[in-house]
Amino acid sequence: MKKTVAFALCMYAIVITHLNAQTKDSVSQLLHLSIESLMNIPIYSASKTSESTFEAPLSSSVVTRDQIKRAGCTSIMEALRLVPGVIVREQTNGNYDIHIRGLDNIPPNSNLIFFTSSTTLVMIDNYPVYNYLHGGTFWETLPIDLNDVEKIEVVRGPSAALYGPNAVSGVINIITRKPDKEGLYSVANALAGSYNSIIANASVGYKRTDKISAVISGNFQNRNRTGSDYYDPFTGKYTSLDSVTAVKLNPQGVANVNQRYPHPDLAMRKYAVNGFINYSAAPKIHFSAALGAQHSLVQKEFATDSYSPALTTAKSDTWYGSIKGDINDCMIQLSYLNGTQSPLLGASIWRWNYNTLDAVVEYKISPIKNLSLTPGIMYRRAVYDDSKYVNTAIKEGLWSGKAESVTKAVSLRADYKLFNQKLRVVGGGRADMFNYPDKTYYSYQLAATYKFNDRNLIRVVHSKANRTPLIIDLFSNLDITGPLNASQTYLLEVRGNKNIKLLTSGMFEAGYRMQVTDNLQFDLELFTTTTRNFSYTIFESGAFNATGPVGFSGLLDLNNIAVYTKQWGGTLEANYVAGSWQIRPFVTLQKTMLYDYSPYANSPQAPPIPADNNNPAMYNIYSGIGTKIKHRATPACYGGAYINWKACSRLNVNLNPWFYSNQTQLESSNLTYKDGQRGVENIKGKLMMNAAVLYTIKNKFTLTLTCRNCFNNKSREFYRADAPALMVFGGVNVEL
Amino acid sequence: MKSYRPYKYRDRYKWLTGKLYKTGMLLFCITCSFTSRQQKDKASEYNMKAAFIYNFTKYIEWKPSLDENEFTIGVIGPSPINDPLGEIVKTATVDSKKITIKRFSKPADISFCHILFISRNSGFPLEDILAKTNGKGMLIISEQDGYAGLGTAINFVIVNSKLKFEANTKAINAAGLTASSQLLKLAIIVK
Numbered sequence: 001m002k003k004t005v006a007f008a009l010c011m012y013a014i015v016i017t018h019l020n021a022q023t024k025d026s027v028s029q030l031l032h033l034s035i036e037s038l039m040n041i042p043i044y045s046a047s048k049t050s051e052s053t054f055e056a057p058l059s060s061s062v063v064t065r066d067q068i069k070r071a072g073c074t075s076i077m078e079a080l081r082l083v084p085g086v087i088v089r090e091q092t093n094g095n096y097d098i099h100i101r102g103l104d105n106i107p108p109n110s111n112l113i114f115f116t117s118s119t120t121l122v123m124i125d126n127y128p129v130y131n132y133l134h135g136g137t138f139w140e141t142l143p144i145d146l147n148d149v150e151k152i153e154v155v156r157g158p159s160a161a162l163y164g165p166n167a168v169s170g171v172i173n174i175i176t177r178k179p180d181k182e183g184l185y186s187v188a189n190a191l192a193g194s195y196n197s198i199i200a201n202a203s204v205g206y207k208r209t210d211k212i213s214a215v216i217s218g219n220f221q222n223r224n225r226t227g228s229d230y231y232d233p234f235t236g237k238y239t240s241l242d243s244v245t246a247v248k249l250n251p252q253g254v255a256n257v258n259q260r261y262p263h264p265d266l267a268m269r270k271y272a273v274n275g276f277i278n279y280s281a282a283p284k285i286h287f288s289a290a291l292g293a294q295h296s297l298v299q300k301e302f303a304t305d306s307y308s309p310a311l312t313t314a315k316s317d318t319w320y321g322s323i324k325g326d327i328n329d330c331m332i333q334l335s336y337l338n339g340t341q342s343p344l345l346g347a348s349i350w351r352w353n354y355n356t357l358d359a360v361v362e363y364k365i366s367p368i369k370n371l372s373l374t375p376g377i378m379y380r381r382a383v384y385d386d387s388k389y390v391n392t393a394i395k396e397g398l399w400s401g402k403a404e405s406v407t408k409a410v411s412l413r414a415d416y417k418l419f420n421q422k423l424r425v426v427g428g429g430r431a432d433m434f435n436y437p438d439k440t441y442y443s444y445q446l447a448a449t450y451k452f453n454d455r456n457l458i459r460v461v462h463s464k465a466n467r468t469p470l471i472i473d474l475f476s477n478l479d480i481t482g483p484l485n486a487s488q489t490y491l492l493e494v495r496g497n498k499n500i501k502l503l504t505s506g507m508f509e510a511g512y513r514m515q516v517t518d519n520l521q522f523d524l525e526l527f528t529t530t531t532r533n534f535s536y537t538i539f540e541s542g543a544f545n546a547t548g549p550v551g552f553s554g555l556l557d558l559n560n561i562a563v564y565t566k567q568w569g570g571t572l573e574a575n576y577v578a579g580s581w582q583i584r585p586f587v588t589l590q591k592t593m594l595y596d597y598s599p600y601a602n603s604p605q606a607p608p609i610p611a612d613n614n615n616p617a618m619y620n621i622y623s624g625i626g627t628k629i630k631h632r633a634t635p636a637c638y639g640g641a642y643i644n645w646k647a648c649s650r651l652n653v654n655l656n657p658w659f660y661s662n663q664t665q666l667e668s669s670n671l672t673y674k675d676g677q678r679g680v681e682n683i684k685g686k687l688m689m690n691a692a693v694l695y696t697i698k699n700k701f702t703l704t705l706t707c708r709n710c711f712n713n714k715s716r717e718f719y720r721a722d723a724p725a726l727m728v729f730g731g732v733n734v735e736l
Numbered sequence: 737m738k739s740y741r742p743y744k745y746r747d748r749y750k751w752l753t754g755k756l757y758k759t760g761m762l763l764f765c766i767t768c769s770f771t772s773r774q775q776k777d778k779a780s781e782y783n784m785k786a787a788f789i790y791n792f793t794k795y796i797e798w799k800p801s802l803d804e805n806e807f808t809i810g811v812i813g814p815s816p817i818n819d820p821l822g823e824i825v826k827t828a829t830v831d832s833k834k835i836t837i838k839r840f841s842k843p844a845d846i847s848f849c850h851i852l853f854i855s856r857n858s859g860f861p862l863e864d865i866l867a868k869t870n871g872k873g874m875l876i877i878s879e880q881d882g883y884a885g886l887g888t889a890i891n892f893v894i895v896n897s898k899l900k901f902e903a904n905t906k907a908i909n910a911a912g913l914t915a916s917s918q919l920l921k922l923a924i925i926v927k
Contacts (some may be wrong), residue, residue, distance in 0.1 A: 027783045027786060030786075034791070037789065039900060041898065282925075421880075453857075
């Protein structure tokens with residue numbers, strides 16, 4: 001025993017002496033270095049790297065290029081699994097459904113298009129890449145890839161007043177990389193892995209003094225599906241494409257099936273090229289410009305028609321340009337996006353050209369010390385045009401013509417620091433005026449932080465935000481016809497609603513950040529939100545005609561439904577850095593309740609049909625008023641961890657587990673079959689383990705071995721999607 | 737049998753206490769080493785800051801001071817920079833002058849020093865500190881976001897895990913000091 005004690009004490013003395021010696025040595029060594037050299041030495045300190053997030057007034061998280069690389073993420077979407085409060089479900093290899101704090105699958109028992117997140121604002125360098133058609137984001141059409149990313153910032157909670165409309169459940173802002181050293185640099189990385197997955201990125205940048213820099217980058221991804229079957233909603237089984245009932249019914253035969261599914265095994269193939277230029281004319285005058293184009297072909301879930309299973313092929317070709325100027329305290333940003341989209345390839349009505357123009361001018365003034373005011377004006381125009389691809393005379397297209405949504409807005413942001421900067425108040429107000437609906441919407445955000453001392457900060461946020469008007473809600477203009485019986489046809493007119501009320505969410509949030517030691521930080525946020533004015537396709541009226549050629553004609557429109565949601569939840573994140581270890585676990589617990597929900601999608605005036613129990617006056621969109629049910633599509637518990645070990649200067653090992661609890665997604669066929677099987681996806685809770693090992697050779701070459709879903713957990717993450725599989729990637733990263 | 741049982745129990749007991757003791761020792765050593773590592777991590781940031789501060793002395797034209805044999809660096813508020821500064825004092829000099837460290841616990845105590853480092857933990861209003869130091873030829877260095885804009889001459893910031901510094905030329909000049917263009921070229925200039 002004595003020997004053991006003596007040995008332990010000796011070891012302890014050696015370790016301590018060694019460490020102290022190291023500390024002294026490093027100070028004296030540093031004294032011999034010039035400032036330039038000192039500026040290039042990385043420092044390790046949890047308190048400092050997270051200082052900006054420590055003081056952030058909103059619930060926000062940042063994931064950096066370095067963390068994404070160490071975690072072995074293979075795409076931007078996957079990297080969002082490193083962020084607290086974000087639910088990322090895989091649909092097919094490389095395609096994901098992404099929600100901030102849920103609000104997914106509302107209303108339940110809806111068509112697939114209502115599953116998609118339509119409440120998160122996604123931006124690249126502050127210009128929106130949001131899709132005005134239905135409010136979601138076509139993630140595969142992002143022109144940039146991991147090589148271009150400097151960091152991804154995520155803000156949770158309604159933030160329209162500070163970031164613009166659509167930031168209803170939050171904001172995802174992807175900041176691109178700028179050259180950080182003078183001269184020429186090039187970065188290339190390639191990953192190859194399971195299911196014929198190939199991901200290649202390359203960029204070349206040049207920085208000439210601090211004044212001018214330019215980057216050209218390109219990216220390519222090919223990923224095959226992890227399975228080959230498709231879901232057949234009629235039989236409730238997964239089967240080969242040719243055996244799916246809807247596919248067999250296709251009147252245009254095999255030719256159209258081949259058009260719709262040109263590559264049944266393919267999950268994603270996309271490529272893009274981008275150029276970025278930054279110019280600093282003077283210390284406070286900066287200009288930047290970006291230009292790029294992308295092509296993508298994926299199989300994912302977006303919407304279905306009569307002849308497709310849940311998975312469909314989506315094709316997009318887009319290009320964009322963006323310029324930004326910061327001239328003293330004035331910021332001007334102009335961005336333009338143009339493209340063609342076919343989210344149900346081979347179905348002519350699901351094809352259109354679109355373009356969006358965004359212009360923002362902001363001017364920062366500081367009338368008194370510690371107060372800054374930023375008034376701004378914004379103009380946005382989104383045009384969706386399907387007239388080239390459909391017969392508009394017979395209203396064949398979804399909106400059969402040119403649909404234009406215009407938003408003009410004024411905004412004011414204020415940032416005021418009081419009491420020796422201990423109290424910080426950040427406020428924003430915004431008025432959005434649309435061409436349709438003809439009503440001004442106000443959103444606001446008020447956040448306050450109080451820093452008791454350097455290690456303890458409390459904050460509160462109160463905000464309200466609305467979604468932008470959606471093209472589908474405003475402009476739907478489609479006539480659906482078909483045979484009713486041997487001699488008659490039916491006609492269903494689907495119309496938009498220019499007076500629709502916009503989805504609006506209000507939030508109250510309180511947070512506490514604590515820096516326990518220089519190595520350990522906790523961040524807790526508690527939130528409650530109320531969201532109203534969801535929209536859905538409503539059966540308004542209809543009439544049978546026993547004599548005419550049209551035996552039944554009915555009217556459907558896009559309208560608000562009675563349901564509203566309340567969420568209560570909290571996210572806790574801890575960040576611990578010690579020596580060569582970083583451990584950052586995070587978890588969100590939340591509850592979502594639906595009030596006044598009715599499964600019936602018809603008005604009281606609609607004609608009786610079996611779907612409304614043949615009594616529309618009793619079973620309609622209002623028949624749920626007064627009810628309260630638990631919403632099961634959002635997991636009650638989800639989170640993950642970033643565990644990193646820098647084993648030595650060359651070797652890095654990372655584990656990034658991700659988990660969620662059980663969920664149930666309900667699709668509209670649940671109401672048709674009511675068998676608890678069809679239209680119901682019971683998503684099992686799971687823990688997914690991801691791991692990555694990086695080995696650096698000569699500071700320029702890094703070899704990567706990354707494993708996603710290490711335990712090969714095959715439980716499905718999204719309604720009738722592909723089952724995920726174990727993926728192993730090997731790759732190389734070169735920085736010259 | 738009688739003698740066997742107590743022996744067995746005693747043996748078990750000894751084995752258990754031994755195990756507990758060893759575990760305790762191990763935990764003690766791990767904790768101590770860990771605390772020491774934490775200190776080391778903390779020092780690395782402040783080693784850098786101390787090295788920067790020492791480097792700054794070479795790029796500033798100092799005003800003549802009362803004591804021509806001493807170069808003083810003041811620190812207000814508790815800070816981990818004290819240790820590395822203490823190390824520097826032992827060996828380094830500025831223009832062949834000995835370096836001394838002054839520690840101030842509140843703004844009222846501040847007396848002349850060539851450089852005053854405001855610790856993040858000082859907790860005093862910046863105005864109070866600047867009121868005590870204005871126009872006295874003191875180079876005020878801080879380490880909090882936005883402080884350079886509020887009137888400190890140099891403010892440390894961390895960009896991409898690297899230590900950089902903001903320089904407020906107005907504040908430097910108002911103190912009666914001149915910073916070399918070489919230094920300003922490396923700084924993030926704040927109005």
